[in-house]
Amino acid sequence: MKTDLKGRDFLKLLDFTPEEIAYLLDLAADLKDKKKKGIPHDALRGKNVALIFEKTSTRTRCSFEVAAHDLGMGVTYLDPSGSQIGKKESIADTARVLSRMFDGIEYRGFGQERVETLAKYSDVPVWNGLTDEFHPTQILADFLTAREKLGSLRGKKLVYMGDARFNMGNSLMVGCAKMGMEFTACAPREYFPNKGLVATCREIAAQTGAVLNFEENPAGAVRGADIIYTDVWVSMGEPEAVWAERIAALSPYRVDSALMAAAGENTIFMHCLPAYHDANTEIGRKVGEAFGLDSLEVTDEVFESDRSVVFDEAENRMHTIKAVMAATLRH
C-alpha cells in the first residue's frame, strides 16, 4: 500500500507506523541526494509556514527555515517573546488564526498538551519542534544518520546515557520500539522513563521485535552497543537549581573514552546538541567552575573523536524536517 501522509500532523512518533517512519527516512534520503546534486525540489512554491518557538533553538529553527526555502515556501518566525500565545491569546485561538493564513505550523514549547491542542484546533498540519515530553523530528535525523553509518536500524543496539525521563530519552525509546531496535536506558532508576510510556513501548516492541532494557551499571549496559547517545543533564525550562542534583546523580553516566572502549570498536557516539563538552559556553563554564568539571554529559575527547557523528545528525535535521513538511503539506 502506498504511504500517504498528506494533511497529517507530526506530533510524536507514537502516532506513526514503522512503515510511515521508514517512508519519511527514505524521503529525507532522496531530498538530501537532490540537494547535494543541486536538483531543484521546490514543489511547494507559494505555500507559507509559521514557526512558533516558545523556547530557543539553533538547529530546529534553521532546519525549518532552510528546508522551507528549498521547497519554495515562505516562512514567518515567531520568537519566544514575539507573539501573543499563552499571554493574551489561547493556543486554540492562535491555531484558528494561523491556519487561516498558513499552510503548516511548527511549534516548540513546553508541555506536549500545548502542541496537541494547537493541532486539534488547526486546519493545517502541525509539527512538533520539541516539547518537554517528545522531540520527534530529532529522532528522524538520528535514525537517518544511524542508517547512513550502520546500514540499517533493525536489531541495532542504542544505549541512552543520562536523564531518560525527558524528551530525548522518551522519543528514542519510542523510536527504537517502533523500528525493531534494542533500546537501553542507562541511568539511576529514578531517571528511567515513566512507567506508562514504558508499558506502551513494550506493547509496540512485542509487535516489532524490539528489545527494551533499563540498566544502572554503565559498563555492563554499553557492551555491544552500536550507538551511545546522550543529551544535556538539565533541559530547557528546568530551573538552574537542579544542576547540583543532576551532577551528583549523573556524573557516573558521563560518556568518556573508557565507556566508548567498553562498548566496542565500532560504536558511534550521538548527541542531539547543544552539548556541554568543554568550557566554551556560558553555562558550561559557569557550571564547570562551580562543580570543578571540565565537561558535563560527554568529554571533549569523545565529542571530538572520529566515533562522534554529531554534526552529521545536525545536518540531517534539515533533510528530515524537509521530508516531514513535504510529506504532510497538502499540495
Ligand code: CP
Ligand atoms: N537538537 C536541537 O533541537 O537543537 P536546537 O535546540 O538548536 O534546535
Ligand code: NVA
Ligand atoms: N533535552 C534537551 C534537548 C535539546 C534539543 C532540552 O529539552 O533542552
